[in-house]
Amino acid sequence: MARTKTFARHASQHAKLNEAAAAKRAALPSFGRGLVAVKSVGGVKRPCRYAPGVVALREIRQYQSSTELLMNPTLFQRMVKNIAQGFKPDVRF
Template sequence: MFVSDIQNKANSKPPEDYIHVRARRDQATDSHSLVETVARKAAPTTGGVKKPLRYRPGTVTLHEIHKYRKSTELLIRTLPFQRLSQNLKADLRLQSQAVLALPEAAGACLVGLFEDTNLCAIHAMRVTIMSRDVQLTR
């Protein structure tokens, strides 16, 4: 070999995926850390894309029930409920505040009923409520 060939080999850089480990004859190399560094260099980055949070079945329903429990807005439309109440009892005359109180009370009663019904369905390890759950909560 010529001197210029030896100098060229000494000046040449190893490839990027090449890892040089120097160890003495009786010294063990830490292969675990070597494998980790190789895997870290070889693994492509995913760009930080996270999967959206997925709630367990029934959790979103409970959140909706709590949201409607806290809200002060009417859950049942006023005019259709007013017509229904007039059709049921045509001989009664109701004040306007009494007519407004009826949908509020009915909505609160229904939300409570469905909350207890949903808890019964969850207790039975189901997500879907059934008529037997409603009968149990009455």
């Protein structure tokens, strides 16, 4: 592919473009960031809050990677038997 000629930009023009782009970026909400800035009240610094869903996704990843049971096996067995009896009373275990 043939190269095309480009015109040289003046330094002052380039700086103005960068400032305008930076101002536009600062005005937009930030997506993909975990922490949300929280304003301090009365001089007491409040801890940073995570954006909605960040902690939930972290917990999902943690539970997916772990192999431990979330319920006691005997309680789970009792619950399954109770639900099965509701569907069909003559089910044997």
